[in-house]
Amino acid sequence: MSKYSFPGHSQLTRVHKASMAGVAALGAAALAVTLVPGQDTQAQAETVSSAPVTYTTSAGTQQIKDVQASVTDQQASASEKAKQAAAKIKAQQEAEAKKKADAEAKAKADAAAKAKAEADAKAKKEREAQEAASRAAARKPVYANNLDGWIKQSLDIMQAKGIPGSYNGLYSNIMRESTGNPNAINGWDVNAQNGTPSIGLLQVIQPTFDAYHVDGTSTNIYDPVANITAAANYAAHTYGSIDNVSSAY
Structure with missing residues (x-):
């Protein structure tokens, strides 16, 4: 040393x-x-x-060059790292933007699919209702505009409303009371004298018609089907059935 x-x-x-x-x-x-x-x-x-x-010797000059080279390398490394960090951030932002766009697209697609499903369901329901109406219309009987047709239509309504009676019971009472004339009026019996004449196929007075009128039929006492059905309803409440009536009632 x-x-x-x-x-x-x-x-x-x-x-x-x-x-x-x-x-x-x-x-x-x-x-x-x-x-x-x-x-x-x-x-x-x-x-x-x-x-x-x-x-300064040649050795010192070399050392300075080495330091300068090291600094240059460190700057280049820092610059590269900065570029890599910026690229990573940009990639993350692009990934998040794509994720958001995909979510929005999915939400729109789901909403469109839901709307289409609702529209299809509504259309199907309407179609089924129309088909049911068509079937009901096809099944609905067509009644002749005569005494036979009036009696048959009244019987169908009576059956739906739970009013007892038969074709023969209705027919026989109609023929006895009006001979099948829906516009027949009794102007001479006690009801007529009291201001309430018997009217129609089964000769029903207005107060009785109003009290025993059956929903779904005309409110006109002269209407054949409404007149028959109201009279049959009155007879069911008073005599048990129009079939039990064989005289003026």
Whole structure:
């Protein structure tokens, strides 16, 4: 170990050594100048002071270049990392935007599918209702506009309303009361004398017709079907059935 040492340092760096060598060389040059015979002392001093002193050696220059290269490499690495981070953020943003767009598209598709399903269900329901109406219309009997048709239509209504009676029971009472004339009016019996003459096929007075009128039939007492059905309803409540009536009632 050298007998000269610096506090905190066990070894000298190449830069330090090179600098010291430069100082030593400068001192030797200055000494050589002072030993030249006949040279002015002041001139010697000016020569020494004007001589450039260089402390940088080839090793120090290389070290500086190495540091500069390292800094350049670090800057390039930082720039690359920044580019990678920006690319990653951009990719995440694009992925989120795509996810949002896909969700919106799915929501629209689901809404459209729901609307179509509801429209199809509504159309199916309407179609089924029309088909049912068509079937009902096809099954609905067509009644002749005569005594036979009136009796048959009244019997269908009576059956639907739970009013007892038969074709023969209705027919026999109609023939006895009006001989099948829906416009027949009794103007001489006690009802007529009291101001409420018997009217229609089964000779019903207006108060009785109004009290026993059957929903779904005409409110006109002269209407054949309404007259028969109201009279049959009255007979059912009074005698149990029109079939039980064989005389004026």
